[in-house]
Amino acid sequence: MAKNESAIVVKNVYKQFRLPHEQQSTIKEKFINGVRRKNKKYTTQKAIKGVSFDIKKGEFFGIVGRNGSGKSTLLKILAGIYQPTRGSVSVHGRLVPFIELGVGFNPELTGRENVYLNGALLNFSVQEIDSFYDEVVRFAELEDFMDQKLKNYSSGMQVRLAFSMAIQAKADILLVDEVLAVGDADFQQKCFGYFRKLKKQKTTVVFVSHDMSSVREYCDRALLVEEGRVAKTGTPNNIADEYTKLFIESRVGKSDGNQGESAHLGTGQAKIKNIKSQKTITKKSQNLEIEFEVLAKVRLEDIVVGFRCKDSADAAIMGTNTKLEQINSISLDGGEKVRINFSIPNVLNNGEYVVDLMVVSSDGIVYDWIINAVKLSVKTEKKTGYLLEPTYRVKVT
Amino acid sequence: MENLKSLRQRYSYSIILLKQLVKTDFKLRYQGSALGYVWTLLRPLALFTTLFIVFDKFLKIGAAIPGYSVYLLLGILLWNYFTEVTNNGISSVVEKGELIRKINFPKYVIVLAGSFSALINLCINFIVLSIFILIVGVDISAYIILLPLILLQLFVFSLALSFLFSALYVKFRDVSYIWEVLLQAAFYATPILYPLALVPDIAAKFLMLNPMAQIIQDARYLLVTQETTTIDQLYGTHMIRLVPYGIVLAFCLYSVYYFRKQSEFFAEEV
Numbered sequence: 172m173a174k175n176e177s178a179i180v181v182k183n184v185y186k187q188f189r190l191p192h193e194q195q196s197t198i199k200e201k202f203i204n205g206v207r208r209k210n211k212k213y214t215t216q217k218a219i220k221g222v223s224f225d226i227k228k229g230e231f232f233g234i235v236g237r238n239g240s241g242k243s244t245l246l247k248i249l250a251g252i253y254q255p256t257r258g259s260v261s262v263h264g265r266l267v268p269f270i271e272l273g274v275g276f277n278p279e280l281t282g283r284e285n286v287y288l289n290g291a292l293l294n295f296s297v298q299e300i301d302s303f304y305d306e307v308v309r310f311a312e313l314e315d316f317m318d319q320k321l322k323n324y325s326s327g328m329q330v331r332l333a334f335s336m337a338i339q340a341k342a343d344i345l346l347v348d349e350v351l352a353v354g355d356a357d358f359q360q361k362c363f364g365y366f367r368k369l370k371k372q373k374t375t376v377v378f379v380s381h382d383m384s385s386v387r388e389y390c391d392r393a394l395l396v397e398e399g400r401v402a403k404t405g406t407p408n409n410i411a412d413e414y415t416k417l418f419i420e421s422r423v424g425k426s427d428g429n430q431g432e433s434a435h436l437g438t439g440q441a442k443i444k445n446i447k448s449q450k451t452i453t454k455k456s457q458n459l460e461i462e463f464e465v466l467a468k469v470r471l472e473d474i475v476v477g478f479r480c481k482d483s484a485d486a487a488i489m490g491t492n493t494k495l496e497q498i499n500s501i502s503l504d505g506g507e508k509v510r511i512n513f514s515i516p517n518v519l520n521n522g523e524y525v526v527d528l529m530v531v532s533s534d535g536i537v538y539d540w541i542i543n544a545v546k547l548s549v550k551t552e553k554k555t556g557y558l559l560e561p562t563y564r565v566k567v568t
Numbered sequence: 569m570e571n572l573k574s575l576r577q578r579y580s581y582s583i584i585l586l587k588q589l590v591k592t593d594f595k596l597r598y599q600g601s602a603l604g605y606v607w608t609l610l611r612p613l614a615l616f617t618t619l620f621i622v623f624d625k626f627l628k629i630g631a632a633i634p635g636y637s638v639y640l641l642l643g644i645l646l647w648n649y650f651t652e653v654t655n656n657g658i659s660s661v662v663e664k665g666e667l668i669r670k671i672n673f674p675k676y677v678i679v680l681a682g683s684f685s686a687l688i689n690l691c692i693n694f695i696v697l698s699i700f701i702l703i704v705g706v707d708i709s710a711y712i713i714l715l716p717l718i719l720l721q722l723f724v725f726s727l728a729l730s731f732l733f734s735a736l737y738v739k740f741r742d743v744s745y746i747w748e749v750l751l752q753a754a755f756y757a758t759p760i761l762y763p764l765a766l767v768p769d770i771a772a773k774f775l776m777l778n779p780m781a782q783i784i785q786d787a788r789y790l791l792v793t794q795e796t797t798t799i800d801q802l803y804g805t806h807m808i809r810l811v812p813y814g815i816v817l818a819f820c821l822y823s824v825y826y827f828r829k830q831s832e833f834f835a836e837e838v
Contacts, residue, residue: 188836247835251672254832274670277592279599284592291588292671294581 178375179226184258186219218244220399229373233386235414236396264343273333278322311335344375383411408556415483441530441538442466448545462512467503473533483523519549520560582674589681608689635706639792643760649690656682657730658737658744665838675831683727711790718787725816732823735830764797782812
């Protein structure tokens, strides 16, 4: 197999949808509109506006983009579910799409029958399914349930069965859409294990995701879709940064020094006040300082005060509280207040971060929790593409 | 070579899918009903019994026809097949919408699967019919070997209409209501209950141009009694057969063309 052979070539693809202007909801409206069908108006929605790219054989290719950017439409065009309005898509090899796990699963059929039905949709003959049936059942850990109807399965069991079928797929090219968004941590570990195996086998994978850390980890190359166009193709780190920038701009608004949209949660028996923090950190040596007051409305014993720092994709990356730091228990009378200061060596790489602050009881009752209380932007000298950039001391002896 | 290989691959996928869809349909059809598949037999038999009592015993219409009970049952079974295929066909694509939006597969398989399910039912019903034939004692002629050809015509005609309706139904849900009304009228416009001799000649000539009338009368001619009026007897020429055959062919060509054209957009419209 030549190294630079293409698996998928997308040339100047456009996709338009015709959306009827008026919703016909009643029979009468339908009748009236049926009589004067010519007057019916359509809005043309341009979902994809001239997209071209190609994916090489053996590549792990990421497609990222915000909701409504057109990435799902693009994936469906690659899968052959939608036909492009203009342009062409050529696929070289057997392509299996996983827009959803367990396609065709029917709740009224037994687990066994569903394996055969889903298998047929994945292009397996009965003989082929017979040959790996036991393996599927074992991997899904459903040995005792295969003759029960699917409607009696828990959702976790259904996902396990579907996933066990999916990994049997013999494809040259796999399309994976946010499949990882479902399931518990244990299941996600299985998924990631499968990804590593695919990568080792040099299967071509097209991976659509919101999760930048898995894009960074698995993809060889990635593409950012924005408003139906290719905004950028490049290394996964590059694309993930670009995506993150888009995301924070839309979420917090254009950087004007405001604290973004913050929200209060909790019982209100204590209040967080007078928050002080830097807005920008420009030097590596500078500590990140977060300081605020906690005012108790009533007598509160053994309260715990903490913070949580999130990156621009809303993933919590660090945080601590007074209990973890073994600060002697804090108890306040009604009207009493206390001042807390967290000082953290700056290990963050360049980027935008937000901080949540919280006051809770020792058994977890939330008195006050401010989401996005502090917005922080780190602008130091950037060396690596990683999220963290501590000061390294390297010795060569 | 490459083309030939990929063509064969696609074909094998369709066959695998077709088998599974027919099987699934078979399993799900009478889910949770105590009598299960017996209903396939009971429904046409119930209709038959009602009509037989009314038309043979009360109205004495059947007296003119030897073996009227078999004659009537055969007509009902064939008509039943036709309505089952087309009625299931209309909504078949829309019902599989969830699937169509998730995976790319040859859409014609959906319609074909419905047609095969009904064909299985027809076969089961034919077993009952043969028992009837044995009881009533109909003289079976050698012409019976032509019966599969008639059934093929019925299969193709019903399937063609299903393709057309299922694709139309994606866009216009009125299709199912229109077809319901048309079927009701067609049941009486087709000589299922009554012998053609009861109808004025002009009307009979017109009614027999309908492929369903031609099919049912031909089947009766072959299987029950050669006193059945077929379309060529009525017109006195074999050439007249070209009209119902032509209608079937025209529907067939147009339906396939329309379905293929529309199936590209099923995923977004369904």
